[in-house]
Amino acid sequence: MERLARAWPPLISFAVVLLVWQGAVWVFRPAPFLLPGIDRVVGRLVSFGPSWPKHVWATVESILLGFLVAVAFGVVGAVLIVYSETLRRALTPLLVTLQIVPKIAFAPLVLVWFGIGLTSKVTVAFLVAFFPVLINTAVGLVQVEPELLDLARSIKASPAWVFFRIRFPNSLPYFFAGVRVASTLAVIGAIIGEFVGSDVGLGYLIVIANNQLDTPLGLASIFLVSVIGLILYGAILALERLCTPWASAEGGLRALI
Amino acid sequence: MGAFIEIREVEKRFSARAGERQALRPTSLDIAEGEFVSIVGPSGCGKTTLMKIVAGLLPPSAGEVRLAGVPVHAPPDGVGIVFQTPTLLKWRTVLDNVLVPAEATGRSRREYEPIAHGLIRLVGLEGFAGHYPRELSGGMQQRVAISRALLLEPRLLLMDEPFGALDAMTREEMNLELQRIWEEQRKTVLFITHSIDEAVFLSDRVVVMTLRPGGVREILDIQLPRPRGLHVREHPRFVEYVGRIRDLIFTKS
Numbered sequence: 012m013e014r015l016a017r018a019w020p021p022l023i024s025f026a027v028v029l030l031v032w033q034g035a036v037w038v039f040r041p042a043p044f045l046l047p048g049i050d051r052v053v054g055r056l057v058s059f060g061p062s063w064p065k066h067v068w069a070t071v072e073s074i075l076l077g078f079l080v081a082v083a084f085g086v087v088g089a090v091l092i093v094y095s096e097t098l099r100r101a102l103t104p105l106l107v108t109l110q111i112v113p114k115i116a117f118a119p120l121v122l123v124w125f126g127i128g129l130t131s132k133v134t135v136a137f138l139v140a141f142f143p144v145l146i147n148t149a150v151g152l153v154q155v156e157p158e159l160l161d162l163a164r165s166i167k168a169s170p171a172w173v174f175f176r177i178r179f180p181n182s183l184p185y186f187f188a189g190v191r192v193a194s195t196l197a198v199i200g201a202i203i204g205e206f207v208g209s210d211v212g213l214g215y216l217i218v219i220a221n222n223q224l225d226t227p228l229g230l231a232s233i234f235l236v237s238v239i240g241l242i243l244y245g246a247i248l249a250l251e252r253l254c255t256p257w258a259s260a261e262g263g264l265r266a267l268i
Numbered sequence: 269m270g271a272f273i274e275i276r277e278v279e280k281r282f283s284a285r286a287g288e289r290q291a292l293r294p295t296s297l298d299i300a301e302g303e304f305v306s307i308v309g310p311s312g313c314g315k316t317t318l319m320k321i322v323a324g325l326l327p328p329s330a331g332e333v334r335l336a337g338v339p340v341h342a343p344p345d346g347v348g349i350v351f352q353t354p355t356l357l358k359w360r361t362v363l364d365n366v367l368v369p370a371e372a373t374g375r376s377r378r379e380y381e382p383i384a385h386g387l388i389r390l391v392g393l394e395g396f397a398g399h400y401p402r403e404l405s406g407g408m409q410q411r412v413a414i415s416r417a418l419l420l421e422p423r424l425l426l427m428d429e430p431f432g433a434l435d436a437m438t439r440e441e442m443n444l445e446l447q448r449i450w451e452e453q454r455k456t457v458l459f460i461t462h463s464i465d466e467a468v469f470l471s472d473r474v475v476v477m478t479l480r481p482g483g484v485r486e487i488l489d490i491q492l493p494r495p496r497g498l499h500v501r502e503h504p505r506f507v508e509y510v511g512r513i514r515d516l517i518f519t520k521s
Contacts, residue, residue, distance in 0.1 A: 158352070161349070164325060166372050
């Protein structure tokens, strides 16, 4: 009963958005290529039926590969810059600069380098998703109470013990916050990659639909991209709850940061 | 053969932007085995620095500390530390937190688990062994930290303002508890605090440190019968000690 009561407000906010959309269609009667009604988008979603899997899979593949490579490189990079003073001093200014550079702007160049296909899409997804993982994980490894490290020294704990039993668990909540951001960025990166350099995938479909004024197909593709992103995000959230049960849930907003 | 802890002309300077900053003036102090000694003084008088030097966590700029006759250059065996914050591992239960010193040094868990349970009982946390730190109050977390410091049966317990973050009432309660634990275990305790009242209540001797001039101003023997109850604070001699220490801290020599 209480669960049901808690489910109402979000359902209403979604319903209001859909209603405003459909209401605008009813009242202003725009041409379908400007703003199609929900019924037309659903109709296109169904009629495109058997052609979806190829495109959905291509997009899922680029998102997942870009995301996983970003997580792997992010974690290894974080450990390196935390444990090597030289690397940290050498790389920090570079990383700060790269943080500010809009990685998406490299997408056309990436196409020139790697050509049309999976490599380009994965590279763009990786580029945008990498930094939040690296920086969050590094911060989590470093942000250990100094007194905890004094304690470790006073009991003569080995560096390996300090890493695996203090720094690593301490970094997990930070790591997951970075990974959650990375998952949404990987979706953006993969779609941008498909905009500029692909002949398959939902991002490619969005461009094609736009060119053909097939707006219902474009919106149906956007809907499916969002579903993919949500599933990835939900999976990460579930894994996070499993791995860091001690981290208190800071209200419902935890999912947003 | 000297005292259990010998602090000989120990001094600490830190390099700062404008030359050197003296954190601790040359300080000497002897502590006997089984004694409860408090160091009381305002922030910045060097009392935490002194504790870290005794713990072997910070090298002195000059002077020497000997523990049971052995010069301290690195963290010595047989010393338990309680910090100002509980410094518990949030992802571990109370029991696993208490077992940290055994686990980190490769000792057998099976051997130390009964000891840990005994210590959890000693600090009054029976029934909480499986709880996580976030499920405990600040006072209870500090009790866990005390159990952890006692796990390897140290001969010396260093406590750096362990109750400084607690509210006044919890603090009085923890003072009573610490006295009870000390009566039972008779460890040597070096207790850092900025509460004059707490120092007099707990100690055999109180070392008064001042800011200017820095370092040890005076050492007072606290002659009050033990065990001391809540109402010892109304004892005329208690009031006299507290007044004396306050004068030492707030008046220039």
